[in-house]
Amino acid sequence: MFTPARKKLLLAVLVLSFGVQTGLVYSDERSEPLSAAAREGRALWQAYACQTCHQFYGQGGFLGPDLTNAASRVDSTRLISLLTVGSGQMPPLGFSDDESAAMAAFLREMDRPEIGRGELRMGTPGEGAGAQAAFERAIEAALGAGSSSDAGSGDGTDQDLAEVAAGFAAYRIRPCSACHFPFRDSPVGAPDLSLVAGSLAADSLDLVLADGRPLMGMPPPVPPLGEADRAALTAFLRFLEANREELEAATATLAAGRSLDWGALPWWEFP
Structure with missing residues (x-):
């Protein structure tokens, strides 16, 4: 059993330890990574x-x-x-x-890029990428090099690929990837976008791109898609279908060997 003198000594040690720890914490040099x-x-x-x-x-x-x-x-x-x-x-x-x-x-x-993309990707945009980032890099590479298959509505000319690229841009500035996963149905039931062009008639697809499918959980696109945007996005979806195997393989290659550097994550930011 502690004597009163020992209790006072123990309390003093605890207070001193707390004071030392506080001093170390607040004297630690820390650079602010944000502007x-x-x-x-x-x-x-x-x-x-x-x-x-x-x-x-x-x-x-x-x-x-x-x-x-x-x-x-x-x-x-x-x-x-x-x-x-x-x-x-x-x-x-x-x-x-x-x-x-x-x-x-x-x-x-x-x-x-040095922090990551969506799925905690560490490294360069083309290496060790998460599924969505790898999917986008694969499409960029295919559009940059041209495609072995046609764009679904033309003969694979530069003009066709330009329309596909416009459709890809329309896809990227909208939160499509929040629900749609690359080359598979998502857990929330959103379909594989590389298959929708073949499963829907042209007029049905255009209607979905214009108004969504609210009763099935798909809201209207935001910002709304005009006629030219819908045509470009349709060309992009046909491009995905026509080049599905090639793009899926490229996506898997880019996503392979993904590793995480937990020390690079900005934990200071998370509330």
């Missing part, structure tokens, strides 16, 4: 509790899409619209131009 503009965006992210619905690198809520790579797939016009008037379940936040710019800077700096 001043991005820090303003981070403050808005925290003030509006965005992590309640959205994720960064798997950390956060599940009501909205993962925003890890939002800067790569959402253009500035769409982002401003989301931050001011909202969309679907996304409430209108009424951000000013300066606030929108700060949030854009924050999202852009969180989407740096």
Whole structure:
């Protein structure tokens, strides 16, 4: 049993240990990896509790899409619209131009290649990529080199591939990848996009691209697809079907050997 003197000594040791630990923690040199503009965006992210619905690198809520790579797939016009008037379940936040710019800077700096992409990819964009990043790299490579198959509606000319590229761009700036997985149906029931062009008649596909399928869980595309956008996206979907085996193999190769450097993840950012 401790005597009063020993109890006082033990308490003094504990207090001293706490003081030393506090000093070490607050004297630790730490460089801020975000720019001043991005820090303003981070403050808005925290003030509006965005992590309640959205994720960064798997950390956060599940009501909205993962925003890890939002800067790569959402253009500035769409982002401003989301931050001011909202969309679907996304409430209108009424951000000013300066606030929108700060949030854009924050999202852009969180989407740096040295940190990762969506599925905690470490390394260069073409090596060790997660499935979605590898899928996009495979398509970029196929479009850059030309395709051995036609684009589904033409004869594989540069003009056809330009339309496919436009459709790919339309796909990337919308949150399609939040539900659709490369070369397989997703757990939420979203179909494999490389097969839809062959399973739907042309007019049915155009109707889906225009209005979605709300009763089956697919909302109308946001931002909406005009006639030219729908034609380009249809060409992209036909391109996926015509080159499915080649693209699937390239995606698997790019995703092979994926490794994680947990030390490179910005844990300081997760609330």
